Amino acid sequence: MTTFQRARIEAGDRTLEGIYYTSEAIFERERQMITRRHWLCVGRAEQLQSPGAYFLVDVDGESLIIVRGHDGAIRAFYNVCRHRGTRLCRSGEGQFSGTIRCPYHAWSYRFDGSLVSAPHMDEVPDFDIAHWPLVGCAIAEWEGFLWVNLDSEAQAFEQAMAPLVGRFAPWQLDRLRRGAHIHYEVAANWKMIFENYSECYHCPPIHPGLVPLSPADSGRNDFLSGPILGGYMSVQPGAGLTTSGRRSRPAVGTVSGADLERAYYYTFFPNLLFSLHPDYAMVHSLWPEAVDRTRIVCEWYFDPTEMAKPDFDASDAVLFWDEINRQDWQICERTQQGVRSSAYRPGPYAQREGLAAAFDREYLRVLG
Amino acid sequence: MTTFQRARIEAGDRTLEGIYYTSEAIFERERQMITRRHWLCVGRAEQLQSPGAYFLVDVDGESLIIVRGHDGAIRAFYNVCRHRGTRLCRSGEGQFSGTIRCPYHAWSYRFDGSLVSAPHMDEVPDFDIAHWPLVGCAIAEWEGFLWVNLDSEAQAFEQAMAPLVGRFAPWQLDRLRRGAHIHYEVAANWKMIFENYSECYHCPPIHPGLVPLSPADSGRNDFLSGPILGGYMSVQPGAGLTTSGRRSRPAVGTVSGADLERAYYYTFFPNLLFSLHPDYAMVHSLWPEAVDRTRIVCEWYFDPTEMAKPDFDASDAVLFWDEINRQDWQICERTQQGVRSSAYRPGPYAQREGLAAAFDREYLRVLG
């Protein structure tokens, strides 16, 4: 069983220097050292039901084809023809029929990436069709979530994210299905979103509707350092984090006992905010678009048995968090505006911001 | 008494090289050496009537809070919370009630900038509330005009702008009140606006409506070098620079004698064009937004006694100058387009462009 405790602030712990939120050079370094070297969650295995089913994702400007093969395996390929470099596929998701065919000169690839046909290339001396497969990208699956890593020498997912293996079993996350999602564009640096999620010191001023249901100073943390950080906050007995203030669905999986009165909040470095409630899971994926702009996809996952019921309604959870989300994004945008100033300098963290400080430490370690 | 004379052009005096109007690197150096080191006019003292009254200004991307304190003093602060850097205030002007309070974690500051409340920070070892006041910015008042200087080691306003102290007494500028203002966006470098204002060689082709009222070659200059440049032009007896061609208001303050048939035009380096007419003052504030884009605020100031009259109407002065302004901005934009060319090279100044050449010299001296 996990030991929960508080993250502690030492005297002198300060927020990050302003350049980390504003410098194009730092953002470029983050792209090289973080975005292109870490495992990033991009979707769910259930999106690909049959061989040839695919979806596209855009990771740091790279278009990737995620496709299920005839052998059932899910693979990731760069969306680039080996001949002239043409983008092979433009539709966001669908089903390939037979092969992945380039529209320009009709070069065709199997779902495992191998080149199967290249018209007239037999006229070229020394051309060997076996030498020109699609370029692949590392991919992994955890609890139904699909992760890619643009680093061809990436550490295996199970090692890089070892603390996740076997965790959260009661929620049976691989069984859950997406019931709702919202896209946000936030005019703030991605790290500000992490830091905001990592503390509830801001909850009384910013989320007056949340505090009565889940006290701002409740709970404990179990991950205090490293790529995974977080813990739980208590939810008032009988309450639920919904618009009605009550939990309206049965717990998912085998969630029981104390977990019925807790909300677990974790950050998975560098692109996921992971929230577990008794009756649903909520996942924020963060996609840095510029040093001061982040695209966020928020998704809500429910038990498919519940979703199949005719009166299933996700809106009590979705609308509750959509309001919280918008409150957070707005204050992050306002903080982004402030840290651009030459007058900004690192400020003192409060005790209740221990995880934000831990996130900063992990970030600085990885940035190198 | 002031001695007026002509600014003279020597053989070989040339316009600036094209890079001064087009180079991003030069623009960046201007930001460091000029915008962030000189006194800039940002508003009027009468905008702040009572303690807690404030307005925001944006200077080179810095948001500043200009606020009147309980002691009656007007101060300027960077709009940045000392905790996480959040922008404290977003409304352009208003009245603080009690304190300046950060919305993120409720840190609160007095109108003199001192931190008065920081929730839960007593839990942090060695935190001292006295060490975290708002960061201040130099501010000065002259004839009711408020000036700020982002340079924390700036020369005092009275020294830097010494020639202004005690000048223009007959106009009683601190008594005047703003009767109208217009914002312009001009696709030209800010220096081109100064150079254009500094000569009337262009008046016959560009301002055919102005020349009959105020001959293009009339007048004399009293400031021929340094940060303040300019002099007067004659206005035809009985005429006024208005749409009717007549002066429709009594003179302001104690303006009398020769000044009733003169218009005074001054440039205050680096952001003000200062025009004094017998019955009103006109002020252009220039805000460089890019190497080829300048925001200009033109304001007209009148005697408050006149303004209080039921039939007061500023439009004869405003519309007259709005047309002149637009003629000037258009030809400046056209000149900006030309100097981008690799075929542009410095051209010969005419005698009548002596103040433009003097402005260029001061500019080059300051740029270093």
Add this chain to the structure above:
Amino acid sequence: MTTFQRARIEAGDRTLEGIYYTSEAIFERERQMITRRHWLCVGRAEQLQSPGAYFLVDVDGESLIIVRGHDGAIRAFYNVCRHRGTRLCRSGEGQFSGTIRCPYHAWSYRFDGSLVSAPHMDEVPDFDIAHWPLVGCAIAEWEGFLWVNLDSEAQAFEQAMAPLVGRFAPWQLDRLRRGAHIHYEVAANWKMIFENYSECYHCPPIHPGLVPLSPADSGRNDFLSGPILGGYMSVQPGAGLTTSGRRSRPAVGTVSGADLERAYYYTFFPNLLFSLHPDYAMVHSLWPEAVDRTRIVCEWYFDPTEMAKPDFDASDAVLFWDEINRQDWQICERTQQGVRSSAYRPGPYAQREGLAAAFDREYLRVLG
């Protein structure tokens, strides 16, 4: 008589590295080494019928005035006043009356560029009006087409483009007149447009309507290396490259024999695609606007005798090629998207892409 043959691919011939399509630094070098040093086609002599007739062109951000003089000669001048640099002229085409007059301070120039009037400059010591003519730009005429070269030390057009002199005589190109034109904005690097035009390997997948009229593997090339590349493709007996599939006009000039069943396609480095059909000529001018954006003007030229007929209708040729054009631009845009990927690396050219490889070689040679 010309010898036609196939351009051959050697084993190992590869497409260009991705940086040539994506790097701002390469694009900047292209501006210096290519756009500003080569002859670029900008219009036709018949646009300027009488002395003082002019049109403006924009070449790499330089506005040029192309004007016919009283001596009948056509000249090119930078659109920049020698005094303050003002853009002299803004209307795209027209007729100067008497002089080219700057609107700012009324400096005036003759159509041969000499300064004729500069008010009050006689007051300036040592000013000599003869020293301040407009800055000229090299210009040449070939078969009615006007070409400029921003390089003041440019090789003469007749040397630089020697293979063109005396070519294409049967088409009597100087007699033809423009019957239609279309502007396109394409989100692809300009070289991709050249490479696309240089091969018909893509014709079966991309242009299914073209192949039945003109087989993709027909024809031969006569220019296999250097700044001019291309040759002909066969058109089916009795067919024409129009929406009806038939040729609906008499041949132009003295075109006869085998040329009646051929379409000639040439690339003139670096900005022209030159297509000759029995009954019309089609010209694409390419203007790189960014590393990933090109403006293209496509023009169709016909015999003026045909154009004078009341039932003259260019649409069968225009609509046919407009569709082909759009198919090409779309696949080029898609290829531009692909080569941005870090996974893109040079791919193997097919035999049928020999001219694309030859274009790449000429390009790399010129880029230096």
